Amino acid sequence: MAGCRLVVNEHWGKPNSKHPGSAAPWKPSHELLQISVAAHVVDGFRLFCGQDGLDQWAKRATKEDFDRVLEEVYRNLFTSRAYHELTKRPYRDTTFENAILYNRDALIYLKIVHAIKAGDIGHVINVFKVWMVMMRSKKTKPKYADAIFETLGRLATYPELRKFFLHNWLVNLTGKPNSFKEIDLLQEHQNFWAKVIYNAKGSNRSWDWLSMITVCIQELRNAMQTVQKNFEISSFGTQHTIPDMTKEVEHLVQALKDNQIQSYVENRETNQYIDSRCDLLEDGSKYPDTRGAYRAFRKDSRIIENLGQVEATVGDSADAREQSEEAAERDNYEVTVEDLAIDDEEPYGDLDNIMSFIDAMD
Numbered sequence: 001m002a003g004c005r006l007v008v009n010e011h012w013g014k015p016n017s018k019h020p021g022s023a024a025p026w027k028p029s030h031e032l033l034q035i036s037v038a039a040h041v042v043d044g045f046r047l048f049c050g051q052d053g054l055d056q057w058a059k060r061a062t063k064e065d066f067d068r069v070l071e072e073v074y075r076n077l078f079t080s081r082a083y084h085e086l087t088k089r090p091y092r093d094t095t096f097e098n099a100i101l102y103n104r105d106a107l108i109y110l111k112i113v114h115a116i117k118a119g120d121i122g123h124v125i126n127v128f129k130v131w132m133v134m135m136r137s138k139k140t141k142p143k144y145a146d147a148i149f150e151t152l153g154r155l156a157t158y159p160e161l162r163k164f165f166l167h168n169w170l171v172n173l174t175g176k177p178n179s180f181k182e183i184d185l186l187q188e189h190q191n192f193w194a195k196v197i198y199n200a201k202g203s204n205r206s207w208d209w210l211s212m213i214t215v216c217i218q219e220l221r222n223a224m225q226t227v228q229k230n231f232e233i234s235s236f237g238t239q240h241t242i243p244d245m246t247k248e249v250e251h252l253v254q255a256l257k258d259n260q261i262q263s264y265v266e267n268r269e270t271n272q273y274i275d276s277r278c279d280l281l282e283d284g285s286k287y288p289d290t291r292g293a294y295r296a297f298r299k300d301s302r303i304i305e306n307l308g309q310v311e312a313t314v315g316d317s318a319d320a321r322e323q324s325e326e327a328a329e330r331d332n333y334e335v336t337v338e339d340l341a342i343d344d345e346e347p348y349g350d351l352d353n354i355m356s357f358i359d360a361m362d
Contacts (some may be wrong), residue, residue: 001026001339002144003109003131007033009100009140011277027338030113035245037106039252043262044073046253066280069072077262080281091266093275099261101277105134119180121166128152134285145284146296173218174345181343188335189346193217 008029044055048069051057061069076082083100108127113189115123128148135145155162170180194214213220255263286294340346 001111001133001335002141003127004029004033006131006135006280007102007105007109007141010280011098016126023354024340025336027336027342030342031245036249036252037103037110038245039249040077040103040262041073042253043256044077045069046257046297047074047262048072060167063194071289078107080104080279083279086264090263093266093268094271094276095261095268096264097276101279102163105280107217115181117178117180119170119172121169124169125152125155125166130281133284134280136282136287137278138283140280140284149294150297154267179345181345185340185343189340189343190214190217192340215217240297 004026012032046054049061050069051058057065077100079100083104084095086097086100108130110123112127115121115127129152131147132145132148134153135141137149154167169183171183172180173186194210194217
């Protein structure tokens with residue numbers, strides 16, 4: 001969630017805000033990135049396929065053709081190198097530069113989303129390493145950067161625990177492909193169902209009863225779904241379906257084409273109204289060279305000396321600025337039911353029916 005808001009805050013927030021959109025809702029942010037990146041990819045294929053119509057090219061293209069164009073799209077529209085080469089041109093096309101930065105940052109987020117679903121912990125770690133740097137950029141998420149830095153440091157320091165840790169970070173309760181989820185997300189689901197059961201039953205229920213029923217939640221849900229399937233009981237609710245985003249993508253692709261967002265346009269008139277977005281990766285990489293870098297992980301070597309009563313002096317402005325930025329990081333976002341419902345394996349549409357099933361088993 002923090003990685004998603006990292007991208008949304010930079011590329012969709014207010015650039016002059018002290019701390020833009022720190023608690024942006026995760027579900028709409030997640031869907032926004034998925035839809036917009038898909039449109040940017042399609043538009044990229046249109047630009048580099050070498051044909052006037054993408055549909056006609058797609059009908060005749062071979063796998064080799066697809067891979068070749070895919071490489072060109074990635075290299076020219078989704079990399080830091082493409083951005084830096086663009087900034088060297090005599091005329092700065094801010095709109096195109098911002099689009100490339102957005103493509104790169106959003107693609108990194110989608111990479112970890114798919115890596116988690118596939119259970120690919122190696123790619124997850126790779127993205128964390130990049131985010132650790134990006135979250136050191138000004139007005140982003142230094143506390144998360146510290147947490148990632150500490151976690152990766154422990155993985156490197158304790159090799160005997162590394163395998164145990166990495167093999168238990170992602171879990172798959174179904175055994176199906178692309179059905180992994182983070183262990184903390186699984187805990188959020190468990191907490192939600194426990195609260196639902198407790199609130200529905202009332203405070204007169206004992207802790208012994210609650211501890212008994214919470215460890216059975218998964219099996220109770222499986223039993224309910226088995227009854228629903230075998231007896232074809234449609235009243236138990238409807239399955240969560242993934243909405244078709246084809247129309248939204250098509251609208252965005254047309255807008256990208258009409259406004260030439262992903263093409264270099266010299267003397268683009270709208271650039272005078274566009275502010276350059278921050279290169280989070282470049283800006284965050286400057287952090288280790290600052291005086292207060294990794295303050296939380298270094299021993300204070302200063303020696304306290306009693307100088308008596310002295311006049312007040314101006315402190316180190318760099319340290320004060322970094323401390324104020326960390327203090328400004330407000331990320332007390334609480335997970336909502338809508339956020340949890342993104343996981344299509346969780347039957348949140350069957351809340352009432354699950355409660356009725358538990359009543360029958362009680």
